[in-house]
Amino acid sequence: MLLKFANGRAFARGAIAYNTAPGTETSSRIILELEIGGQLTTAFVDTGLPCSVCSPDFAHVIGLASPMMLPVVETAILRGKEIRGRKYIANATLLANAGDYLHICIPIFVPDTLADFGEDLIYHSFLGMQGCLGSILLAIDTVSETFYFG
Numbered sequence: 001m002l003l004k005f006a007n008g009r010a011f012a013r014g015a016i017a018y019n020t021a022p023g024t025e026t027s028s029r030i031i032l033e034l035e036i037g038g039q040l041t042t043a044f045v046d047t048g049l050p051c052s053v054c055s056p057d058f059a060h061v062i063g064l065a066s067p068m069m070l071p072v073v074e075t076a077i078l079r080g081k082e083i084r085g086r087k088y089i090a091n092a093t094l095l096a097n098a099g100d101y102l103h104i105c106i107p108i109f110v111p112d113t114l115a116d117f118g119e120d121l122i123y124h125s126f127l128g129m130q131g132c133l134g135s136i137l138l139a140i141d142t143v144s145e146t147f148y149f150g
Contacts, residue, residue, distance in 0.1 A: 056110055
C-alpha cells in the first residue's frame with residue numbers, strides 16, 4: 001500500500017522493502033536494491049553525503065570511467081575527508097515492490113582510489129542528497145522496513 005496525503009492524493013509513487021546493516025552504536029544503515037547505469041546493485045541511503053558515490057570498479061562496469069568521458073578531477077569533502085575523484089551523471093532506477101519504478105539522473109562521484117573512501121564502497125554504492133535523495137519525496141517506515149519514494 002502506498003502513502004497518501006490527507007486529501008487522498010498520492011505521496012509516494014513507489015515503495016520497496018529495504019535491508020538494514022549495522023552502522024554505529026547509535027545508528028543503522030538502510031540498503032536499497034536499485035539499478036545504476038542499467039546494472040542491478042545495492043546502495044546505502046546516506047542523507048549525510050552531499051552526493052551519490054560509487055567505487056571506481058563499479059563506475060568501470062557501468063561505463064562511466066571510459067577515456068571518452070573523463071571529466072575534470074575535483075575534490076569532494078566526504079565524511080569529513082577531502083577526496084579526489086570525478087563526478088559523472090548516471091541513470092538510476094529506484095525499483096518498486098509496490099507502485100511504479102522511479103527513473104532519475106543522478107550526479108555520482110567516483111573517488112580516484114577506493115582506499116580514499118573506505119571499505120564500505122567495495123560492496124555498496126551510496127545515495128546522497130544532491131541530485132538524488134534531495135530531489136524526490138521520500139519516507140521510511142521502520143516497522144515494515146519500507147522505503148517510499150515519489
